[in-house]
Amino acid sequence: MRVCLIVEGTYPYITGGVSSWIQMIIENIPDVEFDVVHLAPWKWSRPFSYKMPVNLKSVYEYPLFSVDFKKDGEMLDEKEIVRNIRQLLFLKESRVEFFSNILRSVSGKHIDYILQSKTFWQFLVDIYERYFYEEGFPSFYWTIIGFVLPILSAIQSIPPKADIYHSTTTGYAVLSALSGKYIHKGKLIVTEHGIYHREREIEIIKSTSIQEIYKKTWIEIFRLISETAYQECDALTTLFEKNQLFQFELNADIRKSRVIPNGIDVKKFSAIEPVEHDTFNIGMIGRVVPIKDVITGIKAFDIFVKKHPNSKLYIIGPTDEDEEYYQRCVDIVRLFNLEEKVIFTGRANVLDYYPLIDVLLISSISEGQPLVQLEAMASGIPVVVTNVGNCPEIALDPDGQSGFVVEPKDYQAMAEKLDVLASDKHLCKTFGENGRKIVQEKYNLEKMISEYRRLYEEVLSSAIQNT
Structure with missing residues (x-):
């Protein structure tokens, strides 16, 4: 095959x-x-x-x-092509069949x-x-x-x-x-x-x-x-x-x-052991591009860190796909005086960072079914995600909630949910255990x-x- x-x-x-x-x-x-x-x-x-x-x-x-x-190879009648395009524009019915022909x-x-x-x-x-x-x-x-x-x-x-x-x-x-x-x-x-x-x-x-x-x-x-x-x-x-x-x-x-x-390799991510650290670490994993709305995540962290000053935000992913947008993110970090708190890792092996992350934040304005959400869940990490794509259904699975859902662009709500998790270790543990179970049962690589x-x-x- x-x-x-x-x-x-x-x-x-x-x-x-x-x-x-x-x-x-x-x-x-x-x-x-x-x-x-x-x-x-x-x-x-x-x-x-x-x-x-x-x-x-x-x-x-x-x-x-x-x-x-170049007019080489088999030629088609240009008048017929244009005639068909013109006819397609004015068709009311059977447009799909006509276009496929x-x-x-x-x-x-x-x-x-x-x-x-x-x-x-x-x-x-x-x-x-x-x-x-x-x-x-x-x-x-x-x-x-x-x-x-x-x-x-x-x-x-x-x-x-x-x-x-x-x-x-x-x-x-x-x-x-x-x-x-x-x-x-x-x-x-x-x-x-x-x-x-x-x-x-x-x-x-x-x-x-x-x-x-x-x-x-x-x-x-x-x-x-x-x-x-x-x-x-x-x-x-x-x-x-x-x-x-x-x-x-x-x-x-x-x-x-x-x-x-x-599906993801559940064994690989469930084998991750947390590394001792003295800060509360939030992770955003993905490309630094507008559709991921990293700027809203930074704004949420700016509110959150005022209440939890011993915290860091790790933005893990390539920064070279939209350099103008990345520069805007850097400028906002400087504007908020967060240079010591926000770390842009660039391209990185996420396995090096999951042991350090306490919460995964997805602030995207559009998603399908993000692998990073599933990876974090398999790693026992609670999530805060936006109400896009399949993110909410996964986080609020009826067989076990693994995180919170907020509306896109609502950095105030993101900060509030991050605050809840930072203040309640028992809830973090419960969400983490639920996430492991849901991914194992429904989103494993072998099944996909x-x-x-x-x-x-x-x-x-x-x-x-x-x-």
């Missing part, structure tokens, strides 16, 4: 979340050969963040903002050249004059090109031949995966850790770089891609039931759907790997039976 995993801007360069999940999948199914297709806005020069498993045969890289205007017809073909054609130019002028005539044409033109380029690039990012294409998003990655499915006759599995179209919708709505007049169109494009992925895939997985409901809103087929929770192995075998078996 050969499986091609297709990712956007994560593995093997970015640590945490999806990347850690991919590494665990590949390492723990050693009899399956894997390839990885990595799509990103640019070619990355940084080194890999993971040691490549022996069964990972190749990593393919495709930039999402590249064009190839377009993808089938263009998969594996170089079609960038249509951007230089008179037909495409006239199409843009028509759309401009009909809907966007009050906007400046240069701004309109480059906005549309910015929409179109990554879609064309993803469609032309043809993955290697594989039995199964496993996409980790319903965005650009799934367009590449669909090309593999159509060209090489493979099967398609889609796994969503977070719900892609909802995350992009939030980003677009909040964006200051996209003009309001274009936001609805851009949101609809992502919804259409997601809905098409749900229809065309052979299996659809996500991490928890609430995510499934969002998938069903876009007509995901319940017969293809299943929930496979994340077994589920994905079974899924691969079922999907491949279906392919063999249909040949």
Whole structure:
């Protein structure tokens, strides 16, 4: 069996979340050969963040903002392509079927050249004059090109031949995966850790770089891609039931759907022994990027430390992914005079820090099912998490509470819950014991790997039976 995993801007360069999940999948199914297709806005020069498993045969890289205007290979009628795009824009029904047929017809073909054609130019002028005539044409033109380029690039990012294409998003990655499915006759599995179209919708709505007049169109494009992925895939997985409901809103087929929770190496983390320390240590583990909302965590610590001065905040994770945001975090630490209390570790082995941590704080504004929450629980560490993704359901599991839940951005509430835990060692112990039990029963690595192995075998078996 050969499986091609297709990712956007994560593995093997970015640590945490999806990347850690991919590494665990590949390492723990050693009899399956894997390839990885990595799509990103640019070619990355940084080194890999993971040691490549022996069964990972190749990593393919495709930039999402590249064009190839050469008219070589099999050519398609540019007028027909533009005619189909125009028709798609005005369809009221059967848009998914029509879009999937377009993808089938263009998969594996170089079609960038249509951007230089008179037909495409006239199409843009028509759309401009009909809907966007009050906007400046240069701004309109480059906005549309910015929409179109990554879609064309993803469609032309043809993955290697594989039995199964496993996409980790319903965005650009799934367009590449669909090309593999159509060209090489493979099967398609889609796994969503977070719900892609909802995350992009939030980003677009909040964006200051996209003009309001274009936001609805851009949101609809992502919804259409997601809905098409749900229809065309052979299996659809996500991490928890609430995510499934969002998938069903876009007509995901319940017969293809299943929930496979994340899993961790429980033995490794439950073997961690606390190290004696004379401070109360709060840990934030993850990339220092806006979606993790590290700044809110720092604000919460600033309130907390006034009541518990013998405390430290360890921010454990890479700081080089968004250097501007990291600098903002550093500036706020200086503003609050917390330089002696807040430690940015940079990239680090979390196993070196779990023995020192008394509470894990997750202040994110968006999450799926964070591995660090499960790791902390397995280590016997109580948590304070935001009400995003699956964080609250895990922390407030009916079989045992392992922490507190607060609303995103509410640093006052975070500080209050941290204060409760710092003031009640018995409660910390109870939450820690509950966390160990819940992870062992529901989120262990062996169970997760077994589920994905079974899924691969079922999907491949279906392919063999249909040949």
